[in-house]
Amino acid sequence: MKSSNHIRPYYKEIDQILPQRSADSYTKVYLVWHDQLQVEYFPEWVREERPLLLFIESAHKAKSRPYHKQKLMFVLSAMRHFALECHQNGYPVWYESTSQSFEQGLIRLLKKYEHWQLHHMELNEWDSIQALKQVQKQTNRVTTYRNTFFLADIEEFEDRIKKGWRMEFFYREMRRKTGYLMEGEHPVGGEWNYDKENRKKLPKNLNVPEIFRVEPDAITLEVKHMIEDWFPHHFGETSSFAYAVTSDEAQRALEHFLQTRLHSFGPYEDAMATGHSVLFHSQLSPYLNAGLLSASMVCEAALSYSVQHEIPIASIEGFIRQIIGWREYIRIYYHAMMPEIRTANYFGFTENLPQLFWDADTRLNCLRQCIKPVIEDAYTHHIPRLMVMSNFSNLTQTNPRQLNEWFWFSFIDAYEWVVLPNVLGMSTFADGGVLASKPYIAGGNYINKMSDYCSNCTYSVKQKTGDSACPFNYLYWNFIDDQRETFQQNGRANFMVNTFDKKNVEEKKAIKDSAHKFLSQLARKWNN
Ligand SMILES: Cc1cc2nc3c(=O)[nH]c(=O)nc-3n(C[C@H](O)[C@H](O)[C@H](O)COP(=O)(O)OP(=O)(O)OC[C@H]3O[C@@H](n4cnc5c(N)ncnc54)[C@H](O)[C@@H]3O)c2cc1C
Ligand code: SF4
Structure with missing residues (x-):
């Protein structure tokens, strides 16, 4: 392991990796990005020729926003594990640790080793793509390969998606292309989408399976101490870390999901319950997004399991749709909409993020x-x-870009390419309707229908206005009234304005008074 002089991380095992020969003797260098951690997906020649594998760990990136400490643990531990694994499998490995950005670190190395020809797989993050283009412009020594961790080609779909082509139609095309859940030209079961069957509330006595957990090993614990030392003020806690950090462990997480939760994935997909943040979902997004698993690997494992174990069509179809539909669509949307989408704010909301997003301290x-x-x-x-x-953020007129930042630094699976479309497109309508057909808002009744939260709340979900009423109730109508033009122009949503307008004068005044009082007293904080 080679590390720069700028920082001295707590390497133990990883310190022992050194290229067998000196870096001078390599010409072909393959750059391994932190989200492409599987050799099987590298270009074939890399597996045959075994060029020098270059990893760059950047402290600059880690401190660029207050990333959740577990997110940093996950990314760094997975990268270090993978570097070691490659080394053990006979690849020469150069693990560069730098206080600079990825790109600065890379340019420094390319300047030092002038004969290096750099190869790497297409990236997702916009800033890194631009930086690599610059490096190529300056050096003419960079070759880029198609990203094989994903299924869809960006160029094929980006123009249509930019013009508002909806996910459902993209998904059908992806079904045809992959052949997943197809009988010839027709969808298995006769329908493309079984979403209407997937909205059940969790029954009281239903047994929710244990989530998959991995005990942190020495490398992860070392990274944990480093993160706690270097980034003590970053978001979140470290004590419960139990994520997989190798592709073998991620594979076990996938099998665990198939065996314990896929069967009920569909019916309870929209349900929420106290003490269950995963329920029947897969919790595979961190592994997919880090490249410990790939889209085809997960889909093929799920399809084969569903055939052998009679998984209901609504569950397997719902799961496949998330991956070949939503996940692939979101990635192309990101590439199609960048960089302008970064500043999108359709409603022009400027309020800071509510304080409760930082500490969960709320009634x-x-x-x-x-x-x-x-x-x-x-x-x-x-x-x-x-x-x-997101609903609360919308109803409290919060700046969607702050919400996007919050999701970005606080979630284990967040990378700009996936968080931004979900926040600025799907959940806040900041893009003005390119991704979603209408703004996503809901009152307390919907939360009550899909969860057990309201029965333990100090607010009353039945009450519509006043101090003890559920704030979602009056904030919902207040939003519709404030944003009436947007709803009136939308065929699917203009009935909401009509419903508000039909309320009597006293009711409307009570809604507006309750909303103004709540919004004026809501504590907010933004210090990113
Ligand atoms: C406001 C908001 C922010 C989000 N931020 C992220 C994010 O930063 N990273 C992220 O991976 N997902 C994000 N999502 C999408 C989705 O919530 C997560 O992918 C999902 O919750 C991950 O949990 P899971 O693996 O249990 O998913 P499952 O429900 O088991 O779904 C299976 C897989 O499908 C994929 N998937 C499903 N929905 C989406 C989607 N909308 N976009 C992309 N992939 C999807 C994921 O890879 C997921 O692992 C966000 C959604 C919203 C509404
Ligand atoms: S009553 Fe309102 S605030 Fe309380 S849990 Fe239900 S939806 Fe949330």
């Missing part, structure tokens, strides 16, 4: 229950992210 039980696991484990499933957190 709104749904938000307390949904944010607590984010602080503890950097994860909660899709519906708390959308229906509770």
Whole structure:
């Protein structure tokens, strides 16, 4: 292991990696990005020729935003494990640790080793793509390969997606392309989408399976101490870290999901329950996004399991849709919409993020229950992210870019390419409707229907206005009234304005008074 003089991390095992020959003797260098951690997906020649594998660990990147400590533990530990694994499998490995950015570190090395020809796989993050283009411009020594961790080609779909082509149609095309859940030209079971069957509330006595956990090993513990030392003020806690950090462990997480949760994935996909941040979801996003698993690997394992174990079509179809539909679509949307999308703010909201996003200290039980696991484990499933957190952010007129930053630094699976479309496109309508057909907002009734939160809340979900009423109730109508033009222009949503307008004068005044009082007293904080 080669490290720069700028910083001295606590290497033990990883310190023992050194290229067998000196760096001068290599011409072909393959750069391994932190989210491409599987040799099988590298270009074939890399496996045959075994060039020098270059890893860059950047402290600059780690401190660029207050990333959740577990996120940093996960990314760094997975990268170090993978570097060691490559070394053990006979690859020459150069592990560069730098206080600079990835790109600065890279340029410094390319200047030092003028004969290096750099090869790497297409990236997702916009800033790194631009930086690599610059490096290529300056040196003419960079070769880029197609990213094989994903299934869809960006160029094929980006123009349509930019024009508002919806996920559902993209998904059908991906089904045809992959042949997943197809019988010839037709979808298995006769329908493309079984979402309407996937909205059940969790029955009281249903047994929720244990989540998959891995005991942190010496490398992860070393990284943990380093993170605690270097970034004590970053978001979140470290004590409960139990994520997989190698592709073998991630594979076990996948098998665990298939055996314990895939069967019920569909029906309870939208459900939320106290003490269960995963429920019947897979919690595979950290591994997919770090490249410890790939899209095809996960889909093929799930499809083969579903055939052998009679998994209901609504569950297997719902799961496959998340990966070949949503995940692939989101990635292309990001590439199609960057960089302008970064500043999108359709409603022009400027309020700071509510304080409760930082500490979960609130009387709104749904938000307390949904944010607590984010602080503890950097994860909660899709519906708390959308229906509770983003919904509250919208209803409280919060700057969507701050919400995007918060999701980005506080979730284990967040990388700009995936968090930004989900926040600025799907959940806040900041893009003005390119990704979603209408703004995502809901009142307390919907949260009550899909969870057990309201029965333990100091607010009453039945009450519509006043100090003890559920804030989601009056904030919802207040939002519709304030943003009436947007809803009136939307065929699917203009009935909401009509419903508000039909309320009597006293009711409307009570809604507006309650909303103004709540919003004026809401504590907010933004110090990123
Ligand atoms: C506001 C908001 C922010 C989000 N931020 C992220 C993020 O930073 N990183 C991230 O990976 N996902 C993000 N998502 C999407 C989704 O919530 C997570 O992918 C999912 O909750 C991960 O948990 P899981 O692995 O248990 O998913 P499952 O429900 O088991 O789904 C299986 C897989 O499908 C993929 N998937 C499902 N929905 C989406 C989606 N909308 N976008 C991309 N992939 C999807 C994921 O890879 C996931 O692992 C966000 C959603 C919202 C509403
Ligand atoms: S009553 Fe309202 S604030 Fe309380 S948990 Fe239910 S939806 Fe959330």
